Amino acid sequence: MDGLSAQGERKIAWAASWMPVLNRVRDELREDGSVADRRIAVILPVEPKTAYLAAVLAEAGADVSVAFQGAMVHDDVAAGLAARGVAVFARRGSSHEEELGYFEDVLARRPEVVIDDRADVIRLAHTTHPEVLETLVGASEETTSGVVALRAMEADGTLKVPCVAANDARSKFLFDNRYGSGQSTVSAVMDSTNLLVAGKRLVVVGYGWVGKGIARRARGMNARVVVCEVDPFAALEAFHDGFEVLPIAEACAGADIVMTATGVRGAVPPEAIDRLPDGALLANCGGVDDEFDVAALRERALAVEEARPGVEEFRLSEDRSVFVIGGGVVVNLSAGEGHPVEIMDLTFAVQALSARHLLRHAHELEPRVHQFPAELDEQVARWKLDALGVRIDSLTEAQLAFLRGWEAFA
Amino acid sequence: MAAADAATRSRIADPGLAPAGEQRIRWVARHSPVLNRLAQARLADGALRGKRVAVVVHLEAKTAYLATLLAEAGAEVVAAGSNPGTTQDAVAAALVHRGIEVHATHGASPDEFVGDLLAAADFEPEIVVDDGAELTGRIVDLRPELVPRLLGVTEETTTGVARLRALERAGRLTFPAIAANDAWSKHLYDNRYGTGQSTLAAILRLTNLAAAGKEFCILGYGWVGKGLARYAEGMGGRVTVIEVDPVPALEAHMDGHRVAGLDGLADADVVITATGGIEALDRDALARLKDGVILANAGHHDREIDVDALRPGEEVRPGITRHELDGGRRAYLLAEGRLVNIAGADGHPVEIMDLSFSVQALAAHLIAGGGLEPGVQRLPADLDREIARTKLETLGIELPEPSEAQRAFLERWTG
Numbered sequence: 001m002d003g004l005s006a007q008g009e010r011k012i013a014w015a016a017s018w019m020p021v022l023n024r025v026r027d028e029l030r031e032d033g034s035v036a037d038r039r040i041a042v043i044l045p046v047e048p049k050t051a052y053l054a055a056v057l058a059e060a061g062a063d064v065s066v067a068f069q070g071a072m073v074h075d076d077v078a079a080g081l082a083a084r085g086v087a088v089f090a091r092r093g094s095s096h097e098e099e100l101g102y103f104e105d106v107l108a109r110r111p112e113v114v115i116d117d118r119a120d121v122i123r124l125a126h127t128t129h130p131e132v133l134e135t136l137v138g139a140s141e142e143t144t145s146g147v148v149a150l151r152a153m154e155a156d157g158t159l160k161v162p163c164v165a166a167n168d169a170r171s172k173f174l175f176d177n178r179y180g181s182g183q184s185t186v187s188a189v190m191d192s193t194n195l196l197v198a199g200k201r202l203v204v205v206g207y208g209w210v211g212k213g214i215a216r217r218a219r220g221m222n223a224r225v226v227v228c229e230v231d232p233f234a235a236l237e238a239f240h241d242g243f244e245v246l247p248i249a250e251a252c253a254g255a256d257i258v259m260t261a262t263g264v265r266g267a268v269p270p271e272a273i274d275r276l277p278d279g280a281l282l283a284n285c286g287g288v289d290d291e292f293d294v295a296a297l298r299e300r301a302l303a304v305e306e307a308r309p310g311v312e313e314f315r316l317s318e319d320r321s322v323f324v325i326g327g328g329v330v331v332n333l334s335a336g337e338g339h340p341v342e343i344m345d346l347t348f349a350v351q352a353l354s355a356r357h358l359l360r361h362a363h364e365l366e367p368r369v370h371q372f373p374a375e376l377d378e379q380v381a382r383w384k385l386d387a388l389g390v391r392i393d394s395l396t397e398a399q400l401a402f403l404r405g406w407e408a409f410a
Numbered sequence: 411m412a413a414a415d416a417a418t419r420s421r422i423a424d425p426g427l428a429p430a431g432e433q434r435i436r437w438v439a440r441h442s443p444v445l446n447r448l449a450q451a452r453l454a455d456g457a458l459r460g461k462r463v464a465v466v467v468h469l470e471a472k473t474a475y476l477a478t479l480l481a482e483a484g485a486e487v488v489a490a491g492s493n494p495g496t497t498q499d500a501v502a503a504a505l506v507h508r509g510i511e512v513h514a515t516h517g518a519s520p521d522e523f524v525g526d527l528l529a530a531a532d533f534e535p536e537i538v539v540d541d542g543a544e545l546t547g548r549i550v551d552l553r554p555e556l557v558p559r560l561l562g563v564t565e566e567t568t569t570g571v572a573r574l575r576a577l578e579r580a581g582r583l584t585f586p587a588i589a590a591n592d593a594w595s596k597h598l599y600d601n602r603y604g605t606g607q608s609t610l611a612a613i614l615r616l617t618n619l620a621a622a623g624k625e626f627c628i629l630g631y632g633w634v635g636k637g638l639a640r641y642a643e644g645m646g647g648r649v650t651v652i653e654v655d656p657v658p659a660l661e662a663h664m665d666g667h668r669v670a671g672l673d674g675l676a677d678a679d680v681v682i683t684a685t686g687g688i689e690a691l692d693r694d695a696l697a698r699l700k701d702g703v704i705l706a707n708a709g710h711h712d713r714e715i716d717v718d719a720l721r722p723g724e725e726v727r728p729g730i731t732r733h734e735l736d737g738g739r740r741a742y743l744l745a746e747g748r749l750v751n752i753a754g755a756d757g758h759p760v761e762i763m764d765l766s767f768s769v770q771a772l773a774a775h776l777i778a779g780g781g782l783e784p785g786v787q788r789l790p791a792d793l794d795r796e797i798a799r800t801k802l803e804t805l806g807i808e809l810p811e812p813s814e815a816q817r818a819f820l821e822r823w824t825g
Contacts, residue, residue, distance in 0.1 A: 014727045017702075018619060048618070179622045183614065183645055190611045194471075195441060196759035198603045199805075220644020221607060279440070308437050340620035388623070 008080025019345040020387035029060035036061030041111035045072035049344035070094030119146035138358035145287035162365035169372035171380040180339035182213025188336035198222035206262035260291035268292035294328035423499035431504030434471035443804035459484030464535035472763035492541035494518035562586035562777035569710035586782035604762035606637025608751035622646030627678035630685035631658035683714035
């Protein structure tokens, strides 16, 4: 094993030692043989946790291939994963054309199940590579934005295979989107800037699960948090969670840090960018690369310069610069190592069980977006509690009877 | 000093790293508005011109910027690291490129480290900006003939101030020593928010583990411990505090943390030492830890965690070694027990060091002006307030003035 793959293997091994639930799933898959000799494509950032998911599936006998965009690929992990017998199509800093080629390489292996991110490969299969759909049994989608895309495909009748919205599993979004993104995006901003968060005005654009996590962790780091929303319920939630709520242009006018978590391209409009004070930091935490338009910034900037590794200065006028962290790509992966390991333990237990569910039941499922089965979801949460040594209560017979009763109170 | 001259006199790892270090120093300069203002308003009056100043503080970009500003104010500056694990070679190279003599390499051996400090001593400084009294202690001990040249020293840390007071008690502190650490503008922010944020961030970055739901056990509830507890909670952790002093222990209790004896270690997922002493986590304490515990030090000394009591470890991730404990338990030690926020990351946030180093700069300036009595002393309150006021000004925050009636009320001694 060369140095690079040995280093990658150590990172994967570290992740493995903090993923008790996925390890339990691995043992089950090995035993029941449900993924043995089945072809599974894992389209997720190539970092230690996803690598371990791929490795777990491979250990349970699946034929696994992996690909992803270069900005979120750790070459050492890719090498370590290849050494574990997984087919890896990814390279840090790959061009868009190369990435398309990598995805096509994966599709050429005719996966039966795709564990997808942002529905990229599913969309590819439905547009330019329909032949893949003949052998594709189903897909499991990781992100909120991907699920949105799949529902749109379902609505206009394009979707040809059953898809599980793994993102919508409670064991996933309640933890991964909120605590995982919250901790890791705020950490990535601190790590890449070495700047103080305390006392800073930190604008969170979007108050979905990710935005909620960011706002909470940023407050935990003593920031003054302002939330921008378009949805009245989410805005009211933010307000009742004690955050100031403002329209984006006003929020940006006083912002020290702007973190986007909307899943929408162009979430920060040019007029909001125009109002950012000198020195403002921009970090995208959402599932879409262009939540603020980095290409437009690059075009209009008088000068662009690396201020620190992973931080670019865009000089917009003689006396005003804004700083983009991680190139506008989701910051916890582009300028960090992604979500904490224990959080991905939950998410990837869901994904592994979702893949098994599709392999077993896809033939009974309509080509629509399906929920991750509730009993599996609950099993993942219970296994996590077990691993943590956290014990909980269960309803007594009398309590159950009360809940089942419908008669008027006597 | 010309760059070439500085280069010949220096001991650094690789001058070729200067561009990367220069980039880091420029970032610091941009985010140090207080130092930038004070450099104009205070340091430029000529008091520092020609004064020989040794800066012996963790040698990374913020320290380098302080050294640069002192040099720009006319001082002859030498820099050395205060801990071999925290020296950044690129920053050392950039400083030399800026014409400042540097003696420091990352990972210096104990002999090299002492050699570097003695090189700084032999520069015959009149002013020492010290950290942990590393240089002051050695000048007094090993270069007593140089003591008369000292106009004064200014000390960065709680630990160093304690050492200076010990020197004073021993009757060997014959020069003024400003406890920069004790300035409000320093310890209220640096020790608490600076260490709090950067330590938590370093632990998360080194481990890639979740803080949420973890049991953090914090040893010591001084300013550093307070910051750690607050930020650990802010990231979703639960906090247990272990203290030996009843007053901070009671504070921890009223701050809503669990306060426990050493038995509090038993269920800790993460243990952070912040006592400023040694062997806070000794053999006995190590015996109480559970399997898989993460150990990190946020105090000044490498010796807060008794690393010698651990069996040799194996590196499992960059900056993390795994050590077997009795009974098949394992502990993960971060950054070899060195200050985790500096050895494992970039140290305190820039804006915090802007305040701390403003204290150091004004202290050095004050010493240069002369007229101070020997002994440990605080930075005069008016200078301390000026730093805080300057910071508020740079934030655009204006304070109301108390009214005449309010002032008069406060000055009255009758009801």
